[in-house]
Amino acid sequence: MDPVIGRRVEAGGLAGAEIDAVLGAAVEALRVEGKRVLLILPDATRTMPVPLFFRLLAGHLLPRVRRLDVLVALGLHPPLDEAAMLAHLGITPAERSGAYAALRLMNHDWRDPRALATLGVIPEREIAGLSEGRLALEVPVRLNRLVLDHDHLLVCGPVFPHEVVGFSGGNKYFFPGIAGPDIIDFTHWLGALITTRDLIGTPDNPVRRVIDRAAALIPAERSAVCAVVTREGVAGLYCGAPEAAWRAAAALSAERHVIWRSEPVQRVLAVLPPMYRDLWVGAKGMYKTEPVVEDGGEVVVHAPHLREVGRTHGDVLRRIGYHVRDYFLADWERYKRLPWSVVAHATHLKGSGTYAGGVETPRIRVTLATGLSQDECRALGLGYLDPRAVAAGDVGGAGDGVLRVEGAGETLYRLRSPSPPASVGSR
Secondary structure (H helix, E strand, C coil): CCCCEEEECCCCCCCHHHHHHHHHHHHHHHCCCCCEEEEEEECCCCCCCHHHHHHHHHHHHCCCCCEEEEEEECCCCCCCCHHHHHHHHCCCHHHHCCCCCCCEEEECCCCCHHHEEEEEEECHHHHHHHCCCCCCCCEEEEEEHHHHCCCEEEEEEECCEECCCEECCHHHHCCCCCECHHHHHHHHHHHHHHCHHHHCCCCECHHHHHHHHHHCCCCCEEEEEEEEEECCEEEEEEEECHHHHHHHHHHHHHHHCEEEECCCEEEEEEECCCCCCEHHHHCHHHHCCHHHEEEEEEEEEEECCCCECCCCCHHHHHHHCCCCHHHHHCCHHHHCCCCHHHHHHHHHHHCCEEEECCEEEECCEEEEEECCCHHHHHHHCCEECCHHHHHCCCCCCHHHCEEEEECCCCCEEEECCCCCCCECCCC
């Protein structure tokens, strides 16, 4: 494909016609005539006008390609049923049996070995280099076997600051989006070793390097549509090779999705939107605000609608609880046989801290004002606050050192430094 095709606006969002023009030019540059194309889309746990992008891309692709299939990049998230899939794509039942009857609409299933194919292995020595010495093991690269049945893979999704890979998007829609458990667990635990506080919002980091290295093993042609989405709309859109399109989008995301503060706050009230239905994804409200909380401070996650720990891994999380990274490392023989992605999530939400002499000392407190009970929160190792107290305003105001963040989970808050972080270097 030609160099990155893109467009951005300084305020508001791109008009539908502008988005269509960029996508049309991108599809023309792909040269997919007569090919089998797999369109890989995000699930509903991030903000993006998926129906708009699906319709526009399908409109440009269907007249050109031999076959167009759609795969939702679920990663470890639960699958969509038929009704949810149609709603996610903005398709009516009549359209499903009419204009889109030939399309296969599929969920990725990381749990089904039959759905996966091994593309290769990243050797131990190479992993040691990519991870900057944090881990040294052989990592099998397993991906949804549909990548072997198509000539061209087109990923389409938003780019935001991300707790595991610095910024989401690009090759992340392959790993973990449509990957097998080995590399999902590996990349999440590598991110946990670095810590979310040091990793989030950094485009150049060991996790991204591993993901890009794994993507190089995919035999089909790859390209990406990377969108930067704000509350005002699509602020920017970049299409091209996944690495290049993502890099351009991450640069814009760093401008639009990061709020810099000069002084820390004692408390954050992170108000979650309805799209976060369990703590597995709702924890993003903590990840994105924790960097501006002073030592000994607190993040209160407010989401009365959130009543589950994790729809996929809740049983494991209830068993191990939430702890700082060093708590798990102190007894790694006990925890290393559990899914590393789950252990990583447990450290992400608990945040930075220490564990020495049998005493765990988190840097900050994490309190849930959700649909989870006080007993559940205590068992998980998290604080509890009655969500009705938040509704009544009993958490203080701005004058009390409280930062209230509405729609928390996608905008990153950072303390101002001499220069924004560009990479995560050696330990």
